[in-house]
Amino acid sequence: MKNTTLKALIFDVxxxxxxxxxxxxxxxxxxxxxxxxxxxxxxxxxxxKLLGVTGGKERMRYCVSDFLGNDNLPEDFDELVPELHAxxxxxxTKLLSTGAIPLRPGVERLLNxxxxxxxxxxxxxxxxxxxxxxxxxxxxxxxxxxWFDVIAxxxxxxxxxxxxxxxxxxxxxxxxxxxxxxxxxxxxxxxxASHDADLTTIITVNGYTQDDDFDGAALVLDNMGEPxxxxxxxxxxxxxxxxxDCELLTKIHDKHNA
Numbered sequence: 001m002k003n004t005t006l007k008a009l010i011f012d013v014x015x016x017x018x019x020x021x022x023x024x025x026x027x028x029x030x031x032x033x034x035x036x037x038x039x040x041x042x043x044x045x046x047x048x049k050l051l052g053v054t055g056g057k058e059r060m061r062y063c064v065s066d067f068l069g070n071d072n073l074p075e076d077f078d079e080l081v082p083e084l085h086a087x088x089x090x091x092x093t094k095l096l097s098t099g100a101i102p103l104r105p106g107v108e109r110l111l112n113x114x115x116x117x118x119x120x121x122x123x124x125x126x127x128x129x130x131x132x133x134x135x136x137x138x139x140x141x142x143x144x145x146x147w148f149d150v151i152a153x154x155x156x157x158x159x160x161x162x163x164x165x166x167x168x169x170x171x172x173x174x175x176x177x178x179x180x181x182x183x184x185x186x187x188x189x190x191x192x193a194s195h196d197a198d199l200t201t202i203i204t205v206n207g208y209t210q211d212d213d214f215d216g217a218a219l220v221l222d223n224m225g226e227p228x229x230x231x232x233x234x235x236x237x238x239x240x241x242x243x244x245d246c247e248l249l250t251k252i253h254d255k256h257n258a
Contacts (some may be wrong), residue, residue, distance in 0.1 A: 006253040007180040008120035008149070009201065014127050015186035015206045018109050018135055021051060022207065024101045028092035029056070032084050035091075038074050048208050051221075054126040054161045054189055057085045073165045085096060088258050092132040103205065106224025106231070110244055111140070115147060117246045122150040124170045124183070126160040129153045149174055162189040164196025180258045182249055188212035191200055200256040202244070205234065 009172025014020045026047040033040045040110070042050065046067070046207040053062040058080055064070055072078055095101065114121060123132055134151050136144040145151070150173040157165035166217075171178060178198040185191050185201055187209045194201040195216055214220050218236055225231035241248040 004177065004179040004253075004257050005248055006182065008122060008174060008176055009114055009182055009249070010122045010124050010167065010183065010194075011184045012186060012190050013123060013125040013132055013135065013153075015209060016104070016184050016190070016204060018101050018103050018139065019206050020101055020135070022047065022223075024095060025056070025088075025092060031091040034089035036074070036080070036084060038084075038199060051187070051208055056088060056127075057081050059161065060084060073120065083143045089128055090128050091233075092131060096134045099138065101135070101139075102236045104206075104223055105226050105229060106243055108140060109226065110224055111147065113246055117244065120174060120176075121148045122152065122170045122174060122181075123148055124152045124166045125154075126166065127153060128158075162192035162196070164193045167194055167197035167199060182218075182253055188214065191217055191220055200253065202252065203251075204231075218256055 011017055013026065016026075022044055026042055026044070029042055029047075029101040030040075040063075042063075046063075049067070050059050050063055051230065064073060064077065072179055086096075105136065105201050111121065125132060129151060133145060150170050151239050152166050152173065156161075159165045171181065178200075181199055183194040183197075183199040185194055185203055188207055191201050191203060191214055200218050201216075202224050203214050203217045207215075207221040208220075213216045214235065219233070219238060220235035221238075221244070222234065225241075227243065230242035231238070231244070239251050240250060
């Protein structure tokens, strides 16, 4: 089979581009609960457990069914969930506007290098389009949304990660084969989704996902690395590199898509 060429990079957002979960989404959920007078508080430990389910609306329902046993429910909870989620998004985007959540090490550098090398960029995430837009514009600038050929986000597909629907959507929208792309994820649910779409996947773990199962990942790192701050290899072959750059990505792609 003729070797394929690496043409695009597809990124998860929360936990991958930025460490948004503990001090971003969790804080915003709690602010929404306070706003609506709901006596809930998701501490760091509980939120780590709730991350087993992707999607904010789904996460609230999971909390109710598996942690509250359907007790201590607000009136008309099912109807309230979309309102709560909208309030949470509002609090989250306001938090992003303060600059409180920076991109993870190496992300901006890699995105700029990839663009300069002519690689296409895409996003595949379960978070809302509003959250993606807020993160990108407040960290990379107003024009950064145009850096990405496709932003596949939120409820654009019926099944969220660990289903691979969001990746299939992104690939179809770019008219690319999985063998022409690399995916970047941070969690077990994420790699299940990317592998469902047959994508070679690189993992950068965070505090919530460092103990996840990343079987089948091409490379597992603590972050993407910077020239003055090397990444730490947790699994896989980094070919002597100390940060993710296009040269390393080409090596990984070629090995897994020969």
